[in-house]
Amino acid sequence: MSILSIENMNVRFNTADGVVQAVTDLSYTIEKGETLGLVGESGSGKSQSVFALMGLTADNGIVSGTANFKGENLLTMSKKQLNHIRAEKIGMIFQDPMTSLNPFMKIGKQLSEVLMIHKSMSRAEADIQAIQMLDAVRIPSATPRMNQYPHQLSGGMRQRVMIAMALLCRPELLIADEPTTALDVTVQAQILALLRELQAEFNTAILLITHDMGVVAESCDRVLVMYGGKKMEQADTDSLFAHPAHPYTRGLLQAIPSITKDMDRLPTIPGNPPSALVNRKGCPFRERCSEYRTECSAVMPPFKSISNTQALACHINQADTVTPINRIA
Template sequence: MTILSVENMQVRFDTPDGPVQAVSDLSYSIRAGETLGIVGESGSGKSQSVFALMGLTADNGTTQGAARFHGENLLTMSKRELNQIRAEKIGMIFQDPMTSLNPFVKIGKQLSEVLCIHRGLSRKAAEQQAIAMLDAVRIPSAATRMSQFPHELSGGMRQRVMIAMALLCQPELLIADEPTTALDVTVQAQILTLLRELQAEFNTAILLITHDMGVVAEMCDRVLVMYGGRKMEEAETFTLFEQPAHPYTQGLLKAIPSIRDDMPRLPTIPGSPPSALLRNDGCPFTARCSVARPQCAETPAPLTRLSSRQALACHGVTEQVAVTEPQCSASQPIKQAASV
């Protein structure tokens, strides 16, 4: 069952230097119990696309299109209507828990307030459920942690608190924005394992925003690749790693460091990302693309389905028609690295 369907989303910011088009014509859907990864380098529009879903864009931002959650358009809802959906039906884990948690308020109070506001529980009942959720996210001595401040916990513990807070109302959709960026590899693996276990228990759909392809290989059922605010490719995870079709996706996968001694110098994608201040009527990857065609600079390529498991937006590749032989066989090493 599809619980969220995004259609032609546009996110734009008016700045003193001119308009910035952060997201253009973005469409995707996610089903219950599924994990969809959105990947791309910094500035590709990943985070802004989910902030728009939650009504968290800056005051100078405008959003168009549709994001239908069980048929209701989140992008046209009032703040009051969104507040009823946030936490209750859609939870969010932010990138940096230290800046997301209130440093002056104890952990227990921050967790309890969620249940008091959204579920109408008494303070005592809310505290009991908060302790139970801290236990669920594998925080030792949960009752003791309730009386501590965020700075008294490690980075991994703070991230677990954020996960607990996001899951308190058992939302149908969990948005995780770079949830393991600031964590070491061991803690990262623990957090990913925890998310999978909680997803299996609550049948929660997860929208995972990341630039870490190892995390993608470990967690995601499908992957959406963004560049310059546009969707470049969408595929099932295994297909994306074995047969990346878009030149940008191929570049991302080739740029993953390897532990093999016989690997040549780490490849890079030539050029630089385009400025979001510059008007771009065509594909934003044109200037860095090895298969660019004249029409690439003029019109963005329509999304073309190569198979039931893969679709991409690229004039050059779709002219060649066939899906090429595997460009990257790194999926297994990546999965092993993500599981360390």
């Protein structure tokens, strides 16, 4: 059963330069207890699609479509309704914990307030729960940490605090927006291992937003690849890495450094991402694609399956016969 189902989500912004189309007709599902990776370059629409889910779109943003969370459409909820959902049922780990945590408040107060607001706990009860969660995310000496400010913690420790805060109310869905970007590889591995342990303990569904394909390989059950605000490919993780079908997905995987190959330069995808201000027909990746053909400029290819576990939007790689697919929205 899907805990979250996104259908035809569109996110656009009215600006002085024109309308910016950040996300176009995005659809996917997340099952309870699974991890879905949302990947793509900066500007592909990953974070904006999630901000729309959480009601965090900028004032000039316009969101349409449906985002059914346990049968309720998040996109039509009032701010009051969303405040009830956020933290209590959907938790979010933001990209930069230093800017997400209040620098003027002690860690303990920031954690306890979540429980006092959403669970109506007393400060003493909330403090006990907060300390237990700090222990759960492997922060040593949890009790004295409650009296420290964010700047007194390392980057890895601040990220653990953010994870603890997101999990305090035992949410059914956890959204992690680039949770390991600013961390060194050792701490990154620890954070990913921690998320897996906590997911197993609480059976939480995780939507992991990242541009790091190594993180995807290690952490995700399924992967959704975005480019230019559109869904390019979706597959289970093993299929995506064994047989990447979309030219953009292959470009992303080829750019991963290899410890088994000697190379003077990493392969790159030539060109730049398309401007979201220009509303053009066809595939947004066409100008950078090594397999470009005329129809790529004429019409956006439909999103169709090529196997039981893999689907994509590409004129080149689609089979003539569409095969029913499992677990792909």
